[in-house]
Amino acid sequence: MKASSSPAGPAPLAPADNSPPPSRRGAGARTRGLLLDSARRRFAYDGYAATTVRDIADDAGVNVALINRYFRSKEGLFEACLKAVIDELVHAAGAVADLEQIPGIIASHTAGVVATDGPRDALLLLLRSSGDERTEEMRTGLLRMFSERLASVAGWRPGDPDGDGLLLRAQLVLSVAFGITVLRASPGLEPLASATAQDLAEPLRELVDALLTRR
Structure with missing residues (x-):
């Protein structure tokens, strides 16, 4: 009679893994991204005080409780939006190598992108x-960095006896960029409201040349 084989012992236990499954992690990242996109538009166009967390959650199509889960609060969500914008604009500032590039960069950011209006929302x-x-402090620091970057492309250096004047001119250029953004957000103000980046580039080139070119 053939001897029966002994039953196999229990399989060894795998190390505990408490991390969420990939599908859950992916869903969480997607939800967080939806909330950031929704909040960014709401904060940009309605302002911080007028925006409610329910507005943001409804726009994103998610439960309002998820804002606290991912961002702790409305303030935390605003800070996350601001950090994302800072990263984008710091990257854009790093691309500015000479004065000739400045009008085109300002034009493209103030005109926005038709599909998403991302650059305009950022401003x-x-x-x-x-x-x-x-x-x-984050917001003011970024604006200071941007104006100093513009001034440095025009030849400004910290400690330069004439530096304050050039930095002021760079801040005026930055003010124009923000002014264009605000006015374009007001529907019906033509021809500015529907001007393309190409339309804006030439007058901006004249402005940058008048303010930042040393003669």
Whole structure:
């Protein structure tokens, strides 16, 4: 009689893995991205005070409780939006190598992108205040960095005896960029409202040349 084989022992236990499955992680990242996109548009066009977390959640099509899960609060969500904008604009500032590029970069950002209006939203968001001291420092720091970057392309250096004048001129150029953005957000103000980046580039080139070219 053939001896029966002994039953196999229990399989060894795999190490515990408490991380969420990939599908859950992917869903979480997608939800977070939807909330950021929705909040960015709301904060940019309606302002911080007028925007509610329910507005943001409804636009994103998710439960409002998820804002607290991913961002802790409305203030945390605003800060996350501002950090994302800072990353985008710092990247754009790094691309500026000479004065000839400045009009085109300003034109493309103030005109926005037809499909998403991403660059224009970014500039509008920088004009909004949450009243939170930390986010205000971030916002002011970015504006200072941008104006110094513009001035440095024109030849400004810290400690330059004539530096304040050139930095002021760079801040005026930056002010024009924000002014264009605000006015284009007002429907019906033609021809500015529907001007393309190409339409804006030439007058901006004249402005940059008048303010930032040293003679």
